[in-house]
Amino acid sequence: MTAPVFAETKHQIEQYQLNMTKGVTDISAGVYDMHMLMFIICVVIGAGVFIAMFISMYFHRKSRGVKPANFHEHVGVEIAWTVIPFIILIVMAIPAMNLLIDMEDASEPDVTVLVTGSQWKWHYKYMDNDIEYYSKMATQAEQISGKLPKGENYLLEVDRPLVIPTGKKVRFLITSDDVIHAWWVPDFAVKQDANPGFINDAWTMVNEPGVYRGQCAELCGKDHGFMPVVVIAKAPADYAKWIAEQEAIQQKAKAEEQRLLAMNMTMDEAMSLGEKVYNANCAACHMPNGEGLQGVFPALKGSQIATADQPKHIDVIINGVAGTAMQAYAKQLTMSEIAAVVTYERNAWGNNTGDLVQAKDINSAINGQ
Numbered sequence: 001m002t003a004p005v006f007a008e009t010k011h012q013i014e015q016y017q018l019n020m021t022k023g024v025t026d027i028s029a030g031v032y033d034m035h036m037l038m039f040i041i042c043v044v045i046g047a048g049v050f051i052a053m054f055i056s057m058y059f060h061r062k063s064r065g066v067k068p069a070n071f072h073e074h075v076g077v078e079i080a081w082t083v084i085p086f087i088i089l090i091v092m093a094i095p096a097m098n099l100l101i102d103m104e105d106a107s108e109p110d111v112t113v114l115v116t117g118s119q120w121k122w123h124y125k126y127m128d129n130d131i132e133y134y135s136k137m138a139t140q141a142e143q144i145s146g147k148l149p150k151g152e153n154y155l156l157e158v159d160r161p162l163v164i165p166t167g168k169k170v171r172f173l174i175t176s177d178d179v180i181h182a183w184w185v186p187d188f189a190v191k192q193d194a195n196p197g198f199i200n201d202a203w204t205m206v207n208e209p210g211v212y213r214g215q216c217a218e219l220c221g222k223d224h225g226f227m228p229v230v231v232i233a234k235a236p237a238d239y240a241k242w243i244a245e246q247e248a249i250q251q252k253a254k255a256e257e258q259r260l261l262a263m264n265m266t267m268d269e270a271m272s273l274g275e276k277v278y279n280a281n282c283a284a285c286h287m288p289n290g291e292g293l294q295g296v297f298p299a300l301k302g303s304q305i306a307t308a309d310q311p312k313h314i315d316v317i318i319n320g321v322a323g324t325a326m327q328a329y330a331k332q333l334t335m336s337e338i339a340a341v342v343t344y345e346r347n348a349w350g351n352n353t354g355d356l357v358q359a360k361d362i363n364s365a366i367n368g369q
Contacts, residue, residue: 021186024212024233025204028189030099038092045088103189106203109171111164117174117181117194117216119325120223124162127173131246134332135160137226144226156213161230164206165239171203177320177328182218185229191217206233221325253334260336261359267343270356274344277337282345285325290349297325301349310355314342314365335362 022032060066114125118134125132138157142148151157164170174183174192181194188204206212214229234242265273279288286292290301300306305313317338320328329338339357346353 023187023189024206024208024210025188026207027099027103027204028187030102031189034096034099037095041088041092103202106171106201108169109203110168111170112173113162113164113170114173114175115162115183115194117176117178117183117220117227118327119178119221120216120227122162122183122227122229123177123331126243129243129247130250131243132250132331133160135162135230137228139226153213155226156215156228156230158228158230161211161232163232163234163239163242164204165236166206166209166233167236168239169203169205171201174200174202178322178325179220180218181216181220181227183214183229184217185212185214185231187212187214188231193218209233209235209238257334257336257359260334261363264358265336265340265343265356267347267356270340270343271347273337274340274342275348277333277341278344278348281329281333282341290345290351300345301351306345307351307353310342310346310353310357311365313346314338314357314362317342318362318366330366335359335366338362 020032020035022029060068112127114123114127116123116125121134121136123132123134135158137155138159139151139153139155140148143150143154172183172190172192174194175198176194176196178196180196182191183194183202184191185204188206190202190204192200192202194200210233212231212233214231216224216227216229218224220227285297286300287297290299290306292299305316316326318328318330320326333341336359339359339362342357342362343355345351346355346357
């Protein structure tokens with residue numbers, strides 16, 4: 001059998017597999033083994049009970065002339081059906097307890113990543129390096145609407161996956177910016193709630209390089225189904241190379257941001273960039289025409305915030321609005337992009353305020369100057 005045929009056959013088998021998989025970590029393999037142990041014990045108990053029941057009904061039925069025994073209480077039976085289940089529970093509890101202790105032991109990690117859920121994307125921050133970024137779903141809108149055929153990893157693709165090393169203990173600090181999410185990667189046996197205002201932790205140690213996929217597993221709003229998780233596990237040498245590349249990119253981006261702070265955009269430049277940023281980040285809720293969805297998402301066209309209160313307008317985009325779907329974009333967009341989208345919203349759809357916001361204005365707002 002050739003490799004492509006084997007891979008296709010393996011994929012078809014996985015599609016129809018009913019049991020859970022072993023995953024790619026020692027913990028996930030332990031969870032699988034524990035699941036199978038419990039399953040076998042339950043099957044044996046169930047089979048024993050039903051066999052005894054059917055034997056009793058068949059050989060002691062009335063049509064065979066059997067008369068039921070007339071007795072009340074039996075010390076031996078009472079002891080047996082108390083002691084035997086107790087022993088079974090102990091047999092099940094000891095390995096389960098040991099596995100749970102191992103799952104909760106996130107001490108002494110080699111790598112620590114802060115995972116923050118944000119409607120509807122994930123933010124990753126490497127606590128030991130100057131690296132942080134958002135990870136968004138990358139499945140094309142045309143696939144979702146049915147205009148294009150769905151790909152192999154439909155709704156499980158992202159623009160920037162989380163990258164971790166193999167053979168190293170990776171600790172995840174998991175929280176949320178807004179509502180309750182859940183960071184779930186089945187191959188790692190990791191599923192942890194992301195609660196606003198709290199930090200939960202989990203850990204993994206991946207044995208083999210590869211790409212591993214998961215999803216948000218807590219109903220978190222209208223785009224809950226579009227919040228995938230993708231993790232790439234790299235060999236330690238490849239991971240170190242990736243870290244160095246990302247740090248260089250981030251430093252270059254910061255230097256570019258400082259350069260842009262000293263520059264001023266023209267109105268045409270701001271409107272052009274602002275329209276792109278708006279359509280990519282804002283139009284899904286506020287609509288391309290700025291009219292929003294009545295009773296759900298407020299209109300920007302002709303609104304007070306987009307025509308009069310410029311400081312408030314900037315603050316809302318930078319910090320979001322607590323308790324609503326309005327996200328904070330301070331970490332998601334550059335200061336130039338925020339300046340451009342504010343300018344666009346204040347001058348599009350007939351708002352025509354004439355306001356031209358620059359990156360230095362956003363910098364002042366963020367730093368409280």
